Amino acid sequence: MGAQLRVYKRRIRSVTATKKITKAMEMIAASRVVKAQRKVAASTPYATELTRAVTAVAGGSNTKHPLTTEPENPTRAAVLLLTSDRGLAGAFNSNAIKAAEKLTAQLEAEGKEVVSYIVGRRGVAHYNFRERKIAESFTGFTDEPSYADAKKVAAPLIEAIETETAEGGVDELHIVYTEFVSMMTQTAIEARLLPLSLDEVAAEAKPKGEILPLFDFEPSAEDVLDALLPRYVESRIYNALLQSAASKHAATRRAMKSATDNAGELIETLTRLANQARQAEITQEISEIVGGASALADATAGSDR
Amino acid sequence: MAAELHVALVAADREVWSGQATLVVARTTSGDIGVMPGHQPLLGVLESGPVTIRTSEGGTVVAAVHGGFISFADDKLSLLAEVAELSDEIDVQRAEQELERAKAEDDADAQRRADVRLRAATAAR
Numbered sequence: 001m002g003a004q005l006r007v008y009k010r011r012i013r014s015v016t017a018t019k020k021i022t023k024a025m026e027m028i029a030a031s032r033v034v035k036a037q038r039k040v041a042a043s044t045p046y047a048t049e050l051t052r053a054v055t056a057v058a059g060g061s062n063t064k065h066p067l068t069t070e071p072e073n074p075t076r077a078a079v080l081l082l083t084s085d086r087g088l089a090g091a092f093n094s095n096a097i098k099a100a101e102k103l104t105a106q107l108e109a110e111g112k113e114v115v116s117y118i119v120g121r122r123g124v125a126h127y128n129f130r131e132r133k134i135a136e137s138f139t140g141f142t143d144e145p146s147y148a149d150a151k152k153v154a155a156p157l158i159e160a161i162e163t164e165t166a167e168g169g170v171d172e173l174h175i176v177y178t179e180f181v182s183m184m185t186q187t188a189i190e191a192r193l194l195p196l197s198l199d200e201v202a203a204e205a206k207p208k209g210e211i212l213p214l215f216d217f218e219p220s221a222e223d224v225l226d227a228l229l230p231r232y233v234e235s236r237i238y239n240a241l242l243q244s245a246a247s248k249h250a251a252t253r254r255a256m257k258s259a260t261d262n263a264g265e266l267i268e269t270l271t272r273l274a275n276q277a278r279q280a281e282i283t284q285e286i287s288e289i290v291g292g293a294s295a296l297a298d299a300t301a302g303s304d305r
Numbered sequence: 306m307a308a309e310l311h312v313a314l315v316a317a318d319r320e321v322w323s324g325q326a327t328l329v330v331a332r333t334t335s336g337d338i339g340v341m342p343g344h345q346p347l348l349g350v351l352e353s354g355p356v357t358i359r360t361s362e363g364g365t366v367v368a369a370v371h372g373g374f375i376s377f378a379d380d381k382l383s384l385l386a387e388v389a390e391l392s393d394e395i396d397v398q399r400a401e402q403e404l405e406r407a408k409a410e411d412d413a414d415a416q417r418r419a420d421v422r423l424r425a426a427t428a429a430r
Binding site for chain 1: 319
């Protein structure tokens with residue numbers, strides 16, 4: 001076998017092996033998207049009921065709470081960025097990071113100091129490489145986040161927002177995550193969690209303009225709100241974690257699908273080249289044989305005479 | 306047919322139970338509260354404790370609820386809990402073991418959780 005042909009054969013083998021791997025990863029990601037979507041759906045009733053309850057207390061009573069009132073001049077804002085632990089997901093992580101950086105720049109332009117909280121190894125690596133300060137980071141659960149994970153993430157954030165700004169607390173809480181729109185579309189979005197803008201929450205809770213009843217609070221409106229808001233934040237973070245996980249799997253699936261397609265194309269091209277090399281080799285051998293034979297015939301014809 | 310209320314018991318990551326009921330008893334921070342159809346709109350903070358739901362078919366559903374809220378309006382009652390388990394989902398042996406361990410380690414939270422589980426499991430029997 002010629003050297004050229006051997007090189008092509010080797011490359012075809014290696015690309016075939018890679019294709020098998022990317023194909024497997026694509027199928028794993030596809031099954032995980034479905035699972036993650038199911039988890040998003042399962043968490044929806046809790047989130048909806050909680051949002052309803054928050055609207056009811058905040059709208060049904062004139063309670064003032066630090067988490068629902070806008071501070072006069074906010075000086076410090078916390079940004080929670082959700083990325084994934086693993087890459088191989090196309091532009092998934094870089095989109096989220098870009099959105100976070102845009103938000104950070106915007107907040108800084110408004111004169112606020114930004115404190116970063118990061119979920120996922122990719123985001124942490126990005127910030128560490130640029131030697132930016134991270135207030136707190138969480139890793140190890142981005143593929144399948146549980147409610148306990150969301151609580152873990154929410155705890156320092158709630159503590160920071162409840163602390164006075166002068167003592168190291170924050171005035172605002174923003175979250176940047178990737179929203180799962182469909183299998184094909186995932187968009188990095190940013191949202192302000194706190195202070196709560198009640199109009200937005202209200203619009204979410206009652207789409208058809210229903211009137212909320214006058215609630216009787218047990219033990220009191222303040223206490224209910226006190227207990228309710230941290231849960232609300234946790235549930236929002238949980239939902240964001242789940243959506244981010246679903247988006248990551250969808251992005252992985254897409255990236256791996258195009259990798260598999262590319263590998264297929266590459267194999268096809270390489271096979272053609274290998275066939276060409278083989279044919280060229282055969283043609284050369286034939287012409288060598290014919291040439292040799294005719295030279296031999298000429299030589300014997302000459303000696304006969 | 307007697308008046309009914311629609312009950313939804315939801316945990317953070319799933320809907321635990323939903324259906325029609327005639328009476329729901331839950332423990333709020335200011336004491337036990339019983340809700341029947343036609344109760345005035347209510348929003349309360351729940352303590353860890355068993356929740357008893359008397360269904361329209363005459364059965365009883367008991368669940369262990371760890372922290373959360375009760376909200377009632379328009380004959381619709383929702384129980385929101387971070388963690389909620391129906392009594393028949395509770396593994397009594399495991400809960401007992403946990404109670405022992407929590408007592409040994411002096412972990413008040415874990416002890417209360419295990420205790421609530423056990424009480425819910427025994428109340429259902």
